[in-house]
Amino acid sequence: DIQMTQSPSSLYVSVGDRVTITCRASQTIGTYVNWYQQEPGKVPKLLIYGASNLQSGVPSRFSGSGSGTDFTLTISSLQPEDFATYYCQQSYTTLMFTFGQGTKLEIK
Amino acid sequence: QLQLQESGPGLVKPSETLSLTCTVFDGSISSGNYYWAWIRQPPGKGLEWIGSFYSGGSAYPSPSLKSRVNILGDTSKNQFSLTLTSVTAADTALYYCARGGRGLRDAGRFDYWGQGTRVTVSS
Numbered sequence: 001d002i003q004m005t006q007s008p009s010s011l012y013v014s015v016g017d018r019v020t021i022t023c024r025a026s027q028t029i030g031t032y033v034n035w036y037q038q039e040p041g042k043v044p045k046l047l048i049y050g051a052s053n054l055q056s057g058v059p060s061r062f063s064g065s066g067s068g069t070d071f072t073l074t075i076s077s078l079q080p081e082d083f084a085t086y087y088c089q090q091s092y093t094t095l096m097f098t099f100g101q102g103t104k105l106e107i108k
Numbered sequence: 109q110l111q112l113q114e115s116g117p118g119l120v121k122p123s124e125t126l127s128l129t130c131t132v133f134d135g136s137i138s139s140g141n142y143y144w145a146w147i148r149q150p151p152g153k154g155l156e157w158i159g160s161f162y163s164g165g166s167a168y169p170s171p172s173l174k175s176r177v178n179i180l181g182d183t184s185k186n187q188f189s190l191t192l193t194s195v196t197a198a199d200t201a202l203y204y205c206a207r208g209g210r211g212l213r214d215a216g217r218f219d220y221w222g223q224g225t226r227v228t229v230s231s
Contacts, residue, residue: 001171034217036155043204043221044155055219087155091216095143095168097157 002026002090006100012108019075021103023088026069032092033071035064038102039084047086048073083107110135112205112222120199120229126192130205130222131185138163138183143208143215146179146190148201149224156201160208160215161188195229202226 003026013019023033031051036044046055048064051071061076075082088100116128130144137144146158159169161179169177173192181188192199202224209217 032216036218043223044218045221046217046219049209049214049217089155089157089216089218091214094212095160095215096171097160097216099155099157102154 001096002029002093002098004088004090004098004100006086006088006103008103009101010104010106012106013078014108015078015080017078019078019082019105021073021086021088023066023071023073023100024069025071025090025092028068029090029092031067032090033064033066034089034091035062035073036087036089036099037082037084038087039081044087078105110207110220112207112220114203114205114222114225116203116225116227118226118228120195120227121231122196122229123194126190126195126199126227126229128190128203128205128225128227129187130189131187132207133186135207136183137181137186137188141210143212144181144188145206145208145215145218147204147206147218147221148199149204150198150201157216158190158192158203162215197229200227200229 033051035048038044085102085104111133145160167179176193178191204224205222206218207220208215
């Protein structure tokens with residue numbers, strides 16, 4: 001199985017901060033990474049697919065990058081509604097998908 | 109706008125079988141070459157992919173759950189279902205159904221999710 005390891009597990013941040021979340025795959029996976037946001041008590045929402053493609057309707061302050069084993073989700077200027085948990089997910093292995101453990105953004 | 113809705117019992121006894129249904133609204137599970145998935149989230153924990161279903165009739169369970177999972181589709185009702193046998197407390201979770209992408213390479217791109225249904229395994 002491909003393991004996805006996110007860092008950090010939690011991050012204390014302020015509105016307006018530039019935030020970077022990292023995800024590392026246990027083997028090379030090209031650009032087959034998706035990122036999801038889950039606000040407290042809500043359903044996960046797809047933000048980024050294929051490592052760097054912004055899902056329709058997602059604000060442009062979100063961006064993704066990376067290939068191979070190392071991937072990054074960046075929020076350019078954190079907004080109040082962005083305090084949530086973020087998950088990376090690999091879709092490289094056909095129909096064997098795994099998620100990272102999540103990164104929780106908390107108010108500093 | 110596509111909507112998905114999970115349904116099923118909220119309480120299941122240990123060793124019994126968990127059965128859930130996902131009904132799809134404003135979209136068809138049998139068109140567009142989409143994959144459909146079950147994903148769960150134990151209380152306070154992260155997301156776990158359980159398995160996916162393709163409207164052609166094929167099911168793809170997670171290797172870690174393969175011996176206990178079955179996923180079926182009912183195109184006449186625009187539904188797909190999950191059965192998980194021999195449940196234990198470790199299967200207590202919020203269970204989501206979701207739409208994956210078109211075609212095999214995008215099957216893991218989950219863009220529409222149901223609201224989730226909470227299942228507790230307890231005697």
